[in-house]
Amino acid sequence: MYIFFQLNKTIIVLCYLYQYLTFTVRGSDGIWMVNGPPDTGSASQFPGEKSHCRCMAYNDDGSRLGWCTENQVIVINTNTFKKVFQLDINKVVCMKFSPKGSVLVMWQNYSVNPETKQGNPNLHLYDTSTGLLLRSFIQKKQKNWDPNWTKDEGICCRNVNNELQFFENNKFDEIKVKLMMQKISEYSLASCGPPYVVAGYVPGVKGQPSFVRVYQYPNFGGQQAALASKSFFKSDTVTMNWNSMGSALLVLSSTETSEQNYYGDQGLHFISTRGEACLVPRSKNGPVYHVEWSPKGTEFCVVYGFMPAKATLYNLKSEPLFDFGTGPRNVAYFNPQGSILCLAGFGNLRGNLEFWDTKQRKLICQAQAPDTTIFQFHPDGEHFLTATTAPRLRVGNGYRIWHFTGSLLQQVNVDGDKELWEAQWQSVPEGTFPERLLNYKAAQAMAAEVAPLPGVKAGVYRPPQARGTEPSFKLHDYEAPSDPNRKQPTDSGESKSASKNKKKRDARKAKMARENVSEAASPAPSAVSGPGPVMGALASQAPSTGDPDKDKKARNLRKKLQAIQKLKEQKAAGKQLEINQIEKLKTEASLIEELSALGLDDDWS
Incomplete structure (x- = not known):
């Protein structure tokens, strides 16, 4: 396994061999290959390039590596390091292999022939097995310059003047x-x-x-x-x-x-x-920083919202599966197996790294890689590469190799007047590194620890009068990770639905108790004819049958009889009753019989 680096007038290739990482350096001072940790030392010679390198590319399975100089394009076999072919073509700006590596595409800046006033073809497609030119096109803009293939190279597509042109089986x-x-x-x-x-x-x-x-x-x-x-x-x-x-x-x-x-x-x-x-629904306002599909194709992660940004995992129905909370992040990367998700904050952020187990929804570790311009997982899914490159950053160029547990395995700085332009792992055939069970403790024990780059940790500015005291407020309120589909337990360990039903039962019991107390303790109405047997019944505790259902029915009957008693008092006082009130008075006898049938001897005569 190789990592390919591009320097000004220098090319570096790092190789992953069995249990350790090795790297090869190509530059003005020679070409050499060095084993990385844990077995450091010299390694076999790698044929290199000392000229200025403009761009480079691997095919999908990593069997071909191509790069261009000012006047040449060179393609080698990465298994034998032998040259496959070489082309004398100058000023190539971009290059790309088809997925199987059978076609090499190169793009040059568009130019016009001064004699014919016609544009010169600047998009070239070459057969990598023979080095022969298959077809040349005119592609004026660098944006979307490259044709796209399917994995089996069954069709190839390119956008030309508001139409999509399709070619089959690399016949252009x-x-x-x-x-x-x-x-x-x-x-x-x-x-x-x-x-x-x-x-x-x-x-x-x-x-x-x-x-x-x-x-x-x-x-x-x-x-x-x-x-x-x-x-x-x-x-x-x-x-x-x-x-x-x-x-x-x-x-x-x-x-x-x-x-x-x-x-x-x-x-x-x-x-x-x-x-x-x-x-796709979002639970926080603000921009969408990054969207990333899982290699499995069944989930995707979105980083969005004003800082601190939120990250959410969705399924194929655009339903939230897991909320990773908020934090200083603006990108998300899955490892090639889809078992690890890295949430990172690069650019104007400090380079925070969070690694999550996508199956258990568990935070594995946190690390920090400041000034990172390139991040890429190793094909084994357990190591990754971060690099600081030019022209984005011209100071502190270099690369670091990490383990997913946060252990820094190797760190190389580019010194002097050299600049690091690009870093890239070599691709491998699909299925080379199958998904494995993540063993955090064993991996941490095997990984070698190397101190990170020295630097000054920038603190939050505080005015002189507030220094030495505790801050009275927080600049940001961070949200903890959560599962929106999980039933939230209560303090007693009950589920949310069980707690809700329990509250309803307690509320019914409390209401029944209040009704009993109000019936027993409410003062008797002031009757015109003076106190009678009803007042005595209201003042005393209402009798009970011992059966909750019968007691409930008895309470309802007493309420109706009390209402009839008030109507009788109003009629005796000379008030004119309405028709429905007169009809209610006629039901008194039947209500008393129902109450007696319950075994209660209330005196309502």
């Missing part, structure tokens, strides 16, 4: 199919298949919404043939990400400016090839 002399979408600006081809699926984005104009449509190749018969479609407003640019199975697409729409937000507005949309489409 014939355009097999075209997808016409008016003013299409972005597209995304799912890597899996067949069947093959592709999504195209058309920005909205003059009050019309933007939209994304998903098609199955080669069924491009207009809007009716689309597998799914999603329209939305507030979109200047989009980023589209397919899951590994090609069954779901995430579309992050963004605007450059907004009245409410300095960073513009973002919207995250979920589209399924089954025709389902929705807006």
